[in-house]
Amino acid sequence: MGGMEPSSLRVYGGVDGDHRKAERRVRFLEAGLDLLGAPDADATLSVRGVCKRAGLAARYFYESFADREELTAAVYDQVIDDLATGALAAVTAAPHDAAAKVRAGLGTVIGVVGDDPRRGRLLFSTRAGAVLAERRQRSTLLFAGLLGGQAKDFYGLGDSADLDVLSQFAVGGLAQTLTAWLDGALRIDRDDLVEHCTRIFLAIGAPVRD
Structure with a gap:
């Protein structure tokens, strides 16, 4: 591990870290659209609800969105x-x-x-x-x-x-x-x-x- 290049550390499963972050952002956007566009939707989202819908942990939410x-x-x-x-x-x-x-x-x-x-x-x-x-x-x-x-x-x-x-x-x-x-x-x-x-x-x- 000590000799691994920084660029290698950003890669997991053959997918670059920035790409995985972008994919997670898309999942959050889709989850937000599902919730905001639901027939009985409220005008506001909850972070917890969006994370559950996206199937992602809250820490990933905050890497793309402030709130x-x-x-x-x-x-x-x-x-x-x-x-x-x-x-x-x-x-x-x-x-x-x-x-x-x-x-x-x-x-x-x-x-x-x-x-x-x-x-x-x-x-x-x-x-x-x-x-x-x-x-x-x-x-x-x-x-x-x-x-x-x-x-x-x-x-x-x-x-x-x-x-x-x-x-x-x-x-x-x-x-x-x-x-x-x-x-x-x-x-x-x-x-x-x-x-x-x-x-x-x-x-x-x-x-x-x-």
């Missing part, structure tokens, strides 16, 4: 990052047609939250712990900015107060619509929901692009 609030924020941010990245990729890949691009973006968003109800409940449930409330406000601004930016690029528009208002209105309205859909208050299948939302987005954007 439960930091994990909650990381889970939410990961879901938002995946959603935004997927939606932008779909819009970029769609034909150069307004309806096609709007449909692609909305279809991706609705598909993600529909396929994984945990994500939908995390993003759109009425639970409002301090961390989630702050993150939801920031994500609304993020998606409004993305929507406005896409509209500017597609139509060659400059900065516009009208566009800013419509972007905020569209994103807020979509969030409420998805909340009702995920809760079962809005009884409509996914494809029809995408089509309805596409028509609405195109209609409310008409005054800005005309």
Whole structure:
């Protein structure tokens, strides 16, 4: 042992220590999503509950997260990052047609939250712990900015107060619509929901692009 190189000490079972730490972090994020996205979830996590769900000791939790609030924020941010990245990729890949691009973006968003109800409940449930409330406000601004930016690029528009208002209105309205859909208050299948939302987005954007 005395002659072993420091780099060798970080390797166990053929897996580098940093890689194992990253794998444990992913397990904690997945456990956090399971708990935060459960139908009867509270707005806050417990470290003990997350560790039990992940099947890992508490000492591993603290190598990646300072506390439960930091994990909650990381889970939410990961879901938002995946959603935004997927939606932008779909819009970029769609034909150069307004309806096609709007449909692609909305279809991706609705598909993600529909396929994984945990994500939908995390993003759109009425639970409002301090961390989630702050993150939801920031994500609304993020998606409004993305929507406005896409509209500017597609139509060659400059900065516009009208566009800013419509972007905020569209994103807020979509969030409420998805909340009702995920809760079962809005009884409509996914494809029809995408089509309805596409028509609405195109209609409310008409005054800005005309």
